[in-house]
Amino acid sequence: MDFTDDDVAELYDLTNPWDPDRWPSDRFYNGLVTAAGSTLDVGCGTGQMLHQARVRGHIGRLAGIDPDAAALGRARRRADVEWVEGRAADIAWHGEFDLATMTGHAFQCLLSDEEVRISLAGIRNALRNGGRFAFETRHPQARAWEQWAVGDSGDIAFSDGRVLRIQYRIEVRGDIVDTTEVTSLADGTVLREDTGGLRFLDVGPLNALLAGAGFEVEAQYGDWERGPVTPESREIITIARAA
Structure with a gap:
């Protein structure tokens, strides 16, 4: 899928x-x-x-x-x-x-x-x-990344009828936060993982x-x-x- x-x-x-x-x-x-x-x-x-x-x-x-x-x-x-x-x-x-x-x-x-x-x-x-x-x-003082790793997005109704959720894995290295965005079905089936980084x-x-x-x-x-x-x-x- x-x-x-x-x-x-x-x-x-x-x-x-x-x-x-x-x-x-x-x-x-x-x-x-x-x-x-x-x-x-x-x-x-x-x-x-x-x-x-x-x-x-x-x-x-x-x-x-x-x-x-x-x-x-x-x-x-x-x-x-x-x-x-x-x-x-x-x-x-x-x-x-x-x-x-x-x-x-x-x-x-x-x-x-x-x-x-x-x-x-x-x-x-x-x-x-x-x-x-x-x-x-x-x-950087607000440490926004600490909230990203808690829970998921909740149900998102996609145009093709699928119900999706997004959650994040986070790793901090200095002023850079590495992120992995995990897109999955509501039942937990992972559809995709996208990695990236953000500098604070x-x-x-x-x-x-x-x-x-x-x-x-x-x-x-x-x-x-x-x-x-x-x-x-x-x-x-x-x-x-x-x-």
Whole structure:
């Protein structure tokens, strides 16, 4: 009983619906995209954010880049957005966008300083002078990974009638958390295991990498209501300006 890459992309949309009217994080980014004449979504996945921008009347230039071909297959259901397969390091645009975004904690998939530097260089090149880069990363002090390994997602009704569940195995090594996402049927039959890693950077190292790539931190928040970063913050939400 196969569970394909296309199935994974569909499951992502089922479990992570983009809704600015419901989710504060989506509302935060929707406001930035609405105000920008042109937006590049780095790690755009299935393209939900840019789809919704068009639905809500955005008439400017929208583009998304992602290395996942199956996710882009779903994104390309809208042809009025530019879709490119690749990573941040592959960005070939130069000075063409007012705003770049990385949503869904995609920034944490950059696991080394070098990978961050190369990715930030690509994003900086794509922005006009003074353009902004908005993204979020989970604050390491909140230790979010400790919750991921507890229990499972509960029942998820998939489009083909199967009832699915997702659970995680976690291993921590320094500031990197290795994850194994296990997708199974409700009876426990494992359909697929996907491995990955997420890096948990603190504010100081993060801002040093941004400065080295030619960005100035314009604002940094600890929550989606634009509160300050505090010892209780679960997020580091950053708006950086291309200097």
